[in-house]
Amino acid sequence: MTVSIPMMPGPAEEELRLLADWIGHSLPASYLDFVQLHDGAEPEANSIKTSNNEIGISRFIPVREASNLGAGIDGFPTRVIPFAEDDCGNYFYVAPLTGFVHFWDHELEGADEQVAEGAMAFAEKLTPFDVSAVKLAPGQVKSAWIDPSFTPEF
Numbered sequence: 001m002t003v004s005i006p007m008m009p010g011p012a013e014e015e016l017r018l019l020a021d022w023i024g025h026s027l028p029a030s031y032l033d034f035v036q037l038h039d040g041a042e043p044e045a046n047s048i049k050t051s052n053n054e055i056g057i058s059r060f061i062p063v064r065e066a067s068n069l070g071a072g073i074d075g076f077p078t079r080v081i082p083f084a085e086d087d088c089g090n091y092f093y094v095a096p097l098t099g100f101v102h103f104w105d106h107e108l109e110g111a112d113e114q115v116a117e118g119a120m121a122f123a124e125k126l127t128p129f130d131v132s133a134v135k136l137a138p139g140q141v142k143s144a145w146i147d148p149s150f151t152p153e154f
Contacts, residue, residue, distance in 0.1 A: 003043050003123075011063035012064075019081065022067035027081070030121070039060070040059065041060050043059075047127055050113055055103070060083065066081055101118065101121075
């Protein structure tokens with residue numbers, strides 16, 4: 001089963017040109033196909049498998065934000081296209097020369113992992129998030145902190 005990704009207006013030609021200029025390379029066809037349909041979309045709750053984990057995508061990076069975002073993240077690879085982000089400060093990016101989508105973990109810089117052979121293939125790998133599939137073994141959670149303002153009635 002695939003995840004629903006909202007249809008969004010495509011980016012302006014000028015935004016695409018500025019991004020291509022910033023990375024110093026033409027934009028991959030699969031990336032262009034994807035952003036024409038889903039530029040900046042926020043998909044329904046989802047996950048995608050990496051070699052060590054399952055990660056949820058909170059949003060796809062709009063073309064107009066990609067160059068500024070990529071330049072502003074410490075340790076982020078250069079000359080790549082920021083593509084999607086999770087809720088933990090990690091990103092997926094598109095490598096311009098191949099069009100492949102890679103996962104970049106901000107805590108494991110330099111250990112990027114290829115997860116799909118293109119933006120459209122990446123979207124097809126997203127699966128609906130199933131909270132019932134999360135299983136914790138006794139003693140697995142050592143501690144937790146919850147902001148008191150999150151649920152003040154407690």
